Amino acid sequence: MTTYAIxxxxxxxxxxxxxxxHVQVTLGGVPNLAAAMAESPSLLRAFFAVRxxxxxxxxxxxxxxxxxxxxxxxxxCRWCMAFHTMMAQKSGVSAxxxxxxxxxxxPADERARALSTFTRxxxxxxxxxPPAALAEFLAAGxxxxxxxxxxxxVGFSVMANYAQHVVQAPLDDMLSAQAWSRPDVQAQH
Numbered sequence: 174m175t176t177y178a179i180x181x182x183x184x185x186x187x188x189x190x191x192x193x194x195h196v197q198v199t200l201g202g203v204p205n206l207a208a209a210m211a212e213s214p215s216l217l218r219a220f221f222a223v224r225x226x227x228x229x230x231x232x233x234x235x236x237x238x239x240x241x242x243x244x245x246x247x248x249x250c251r252w253c254m255a256f257h258t259m260m261a262q263k264s265g266v267s268a269x270x271x272x273x274x275x276x277x278x279x280p281a282d283e284r285a286r287a288l289s290t291f292t293r294x295x296x297x298x299x300x301x302x303p304p305a306a307l308a309e310f311l312a313a314g315x316x317x318x319x320x321x322x323x324x325x326x327v328g329f330s331v332m333a334n335y336a337q338h339v340v341q342a343p344l345d346d347m348l349s350a351q352a353w354s355r356p357d358v359q360a361q362h
Contacts, residue, residue: 177340180211188214192221202347206252206333209340216336223329230322235264236288240323242274243289244330247296249355252337253330255344258351276356287313288323295327 178184181203182193189211196203210217227237238261245253254275261271270280280286291310294302310320344352 177209177212177342179205179208179342181208185211186214189217192217196221204256205342205345206256206337206340209342210336212340216332220329220332220336223325223332227322227325227329230325231316231319232322232326233264235261235266236284237326238264238266239270239274239280239285239288240292240326241330242271243292244296244327245334246274246277246355247293248331248334248338250334250337251353251355252342252344252348253333254353255348255351258353259348262351275353283313287315291315291320292323292327295323300324 180186180189180193182190182197185193185208192214193203193208193211196207207217207220210220232240238257241257242254242261244250245257258271258275262268266285267282270282270285273280274285274289279290287310291302291306294306298306307320310323311317
């Protein structure tokens with residue numbers, strides 16, 4: 174089994190150093206997953222470039238974290254679920270919505286329910302979303318452009334989920350209160 178270092182800006186490959194320095198400044202620290210992803214300067218730079226583009230879309234901050242939590246649930250990414258739980262809390266997503274998504278259930282909040290359900294359908298059907306799922310998403314007030322932003326969000330999240338499965342970065346201390354294990358339930362699609 175390969176062990177990945179949790180890099181600093183000093184220990185990372187040359188091509189990752191500037192990105193890690195930028196992450197340190199903008200986030201106030203370098204999350205362990207990003208520090209491990211630094212082993213590949215291409216992945217690290219791509220991940221943060223996509224993050225920047227994604228954040229400039231029309232989805233709200235809370236929406237981005239609801240989507241990322243639904244994606245983390247479907248891909249069983251413990252680190253990502255903990256991180257996006259913390260960020261969802263900071264973005265004002267209700268505790269009930271967060272708890273429902275972490276349990277693999279549909280949130281009571283209409284917007285969060287539509288977004289998490291559509292995200293899960295997109296993943297489960299590998300992009301070939303049933304027309305009814307698309308219609309439900311649009312009926313909840315999302316736009317056709319936001320359908321495509323969800324695809325961007327899923328792609329962004331998958332980079333982190335899959336990288337975490339490979340690098341197995343330890344959960345950061347700041348995320349310990351949000352530690353998560355996938356419950357033994359069938360996700361609702």
